[in-house]
Amino acid sequence: MPSAGAGAAFLLRPISATTHPLISLSCTGAGDSANHKSHLLFRLHHSRRRLPVPRLSLTPAPTGSNNSPPSPPLASPEPPPPPFSRWSPPRAIWRGLSALLLAGQVFHRVLTGRVHRRNLLAQLRRVGPGSAGVSLLTAAFVGMAFTIQFVREFTRLGLHRSVGGVLALALSRELSPVVTAVVAAGRVGSAFAAELGTMQVSEQTDTLRVLGAQPVDYLVVPRVVACVLALPVLTLMSFALGLASSAFLADSIFGVSTSIILESARRALRPWDLISSLLKSQVFGAIIAVVSCAWGVTTHGGAKGVGESTTSAVVVSLVGIFVADFALSCLFFQGAGTLSARRIGKISEHVRSG
Numbered sequence: 101m102p103s104a105g106a107g108a109a110f111l112l113r114p115i116s117a118t119t120h121p122l123i124s125l126s127c128t129g130a131g132d133s134a135n136h137k138s139h140l141l142f143r144l145h146h147s148r149r150r151l152p153v154p155r156l157s158l159t160p161a162p163t164g165s166n167n168s169p170p171s172p173p174l175a176s177p178e179p180p181p182p183p184f185s186r187w188s189p190p191r192a193i194w195r196g197l198s199a200l201l202l203a204g205q206v207f208h209r210v211l212t213g214r215v216h217r218r219n220l221l222a223q224l225r226r227v228g229p230g231s232a233g234v235s236l237l238t239a240a241f242v243g244m245a246f247t248i249q250f251v252r253e254f255t256r257l258g259l260h261r262s263v264g265g266v267l268a269l270a271l272s273r274e275l276s277p278v279v280t281a282v283v284a285a286g287r288v289g290s291a292f293a294a295e296l297g298t299m300q301v302s303e304q305t306d307t308l309r310v311l312g313a314q315p316v317d318y319l320v321v322p323r324v325v326a327c328v329l330a331l332p333v334l335t336l337m338s339f340a341l342g343l344a345s346s347a348f349l350a351d352s353i354f355g356v357s358t359s360i361i362l363e364s365a366r367r368a369l370r371p372w373d374l375i376s377s378l379l380k381s382q383v384f385g386a387i388i389a390v391v392s393c394a395w396g397v398t399t400h401g402g403a404k405g406v407g408e409s410t411t412s413a414v415v416v417s418l419v420g421i422f423v424a425d426f427a428l429s430c431l432f433f434q435g436a437g438t439l440s441a442r443r444i445g446k447i448s449e450h451v452r453s454g
Contacts (some may be wrong), residue, residue, distance in 0.1 A: 223326035243342030265368030296396025
């Protein structure tokens with residue numbers, strides 16, 4: 101045991117040098133001999149010190165504490181939105197305004213000469229020769245159907261010689277332009293709406309804008325101009341075929357000579373009757389093309405939207421045709437009814453006396 105002069109008393113435990121070579125302590129006893137050395141290895145047992153461990157508390161800190169962080173300021177309430185900010189017009193009104201805007205753009209392009217000629221020729225071929233067969237067939241059967249009704253009644257009244265004039269006036273003023281426009285709306289207008297609607301939902305119109313081409317100049321203007329130019333020609337052809345089929349049916353079934361029908365028609369017709377028919381056809385063609393193109397370029401919703409736009413375009417075009425026909429008839433022939441009746445009466449008297 102070491103003496104008291106060797107230092108303070110420690111709790112020591114001797115260990116072997118091979119056990120822990122890093123910790124060694126050599127002490128020399130005061131009462132031992134000078135040549136004798138004792139090597140003692142000690143392991144010091146130090147008391148473990150506990151470090152403070154932070155603890156998390158799930159209870160909120162009191163608001164009155166000085167150490168708590170300041171609470172963020174409450175956000176001020178948003179002001180109410182202005183009236184009609186989230187209101188959108190009904191789709192019918194929106195499309196009607198789009199049709200009016202499109203008609204104005206087309207009119208401006210035509211006046212300034214910005215018409216794509218190659219597309220115009222393609223659309224003329226499509227509206228004219230492509231629709232001639234259906235229009236002529238429809239006009240022939242409509243003329244024969246009216247011939248059956250008119251000849252039967254006029255023969256019963258003894259006025260069979262006036263059938264040609266009545267048929268000519270009915271075909272030139274109303275039947276030929278209206279029937280031709282209805283056929284064009286079903287065949288051409290539906291195609292326009294479907295094509296432009298498909299291009300709209302597949303973003304092809306946006307591609308044209310990226311390439312620097314205006315969709316109105318490239319797609320809409322040629323179609324409108326083609327309808328306005330082709331429908332009067334189809335109307336004249338339908339009128340001629342309708343009158344010819346009426347004369348043939350009256351001669352073959354009812355015994356009224358073809359010469360009587362044609363002579364009565366020649367005396368009843370005036371140049372204004374044919375001119376008004378051509379003007380009506382131009383207005384009807386513009387209505388069909390503008391409505392169909394406007395409904396096509398405002399299509400959205402994929403294939404279902406294309407189908408709905410096509411059906412709606414045809415329906416609106418037909419309604420527009422009938423409304424415009426009434427307005428134009430009132431404008432052109434409001435005071436012509438009495439004159440036509442007098443004209444047909446004079447023709448009947450002339451035929452009887454002759």
